[in-house]
Amino acid sequence: MTDMINWQLCYIGLGSNLEDPYRQVSSALEELTALPDCRAHAHSRLYRSDPVGPPGQPDYVNAVACFETTLEPLALLDALQAIEQAHQRVRIQHWGPRTLDLDLLLYGNQVIENERLTVPHAFMKERSFVLYPLADLAPDTRLPDGTGLAELLANCPQGTLEPINR
Numbered sequence: 001m002t003d004m005i006n007w008q009l010c011y012i013g014l015g016s017n018l019e020d021p022y023r024q025v026s027s028a029l030e031e032l033t034a035l036p037d038c039r040a041h042a043h044s045r046l047y048r049s050d051p052v053g054p055p056g057q058p059d060y061v062n063a064v065a066c067f068e069t070t071l072e073p074l075a076l077l078d079a080l081q082a083i084e085q086a087h088q089r090v091r092i093q094h095w096g097p098r099t100l101d102l103d104l105l106l107y108g109n110q111v112i113e114n115e116r117l118t119v120p121h122a123f124m125k126e127r128s129f130v131l132y133p134l135a136d137l138a139p140d141t142r143l144p145d146g147t148g149l150a151e152l153l154a155n156c157p158q159g160t161l162e163p164i165n166r
Contacts, residue, residue: 007068008108013130014063015101021061024100037070044133046164057097064133111144128161
């Protein structure tokens with residue numbers, strides 16, 4: 001009998017700029033491997049990036065993870081938010097500093113727009129700290145609208161984004 005389960009390939013953006021960001025992101029990458037109904041985990045290198053949002057924030061550590069899941073998009077979002085909560089994520093200021101941010105970037109080839117979730121992620125096309133780590137994992141990625149990652153990278157300079165060598 002063939003596998004009738006509908007596995008979806010997902011990409012998750014990770015970021016932190018509080019309370020040892022490197023440790024926060026590294027720990028979250030491990031926690032993602034423990035999510036139920038998920039398999040075949042991989043992740044990009046970790047990167048240092050300038051903060052986006054209010055001035056005066058510390059630099060971020062970012063990465064992108066990918067895996068297959070049978071979780072529905074909102075169930076996956078709930079699981080990601082539970083990991084954020086375990087890292088004491090507090091939502092005080094829009095684009096403000098945070099211990100951990102987990103964003104569902106892509107969920108298969110689906111376009112999702114509701115009050116809780118927008119996929120592809122609304123700002124991923126313009127964020128070097130998403131696109132370059134994504135290119136580490138899947139340089140031939142195409143968004144649901146057909147836009148290729150190479151085209152997005154050509155329009156999004158790397159700037160001060162740099163891999164972390166540890």
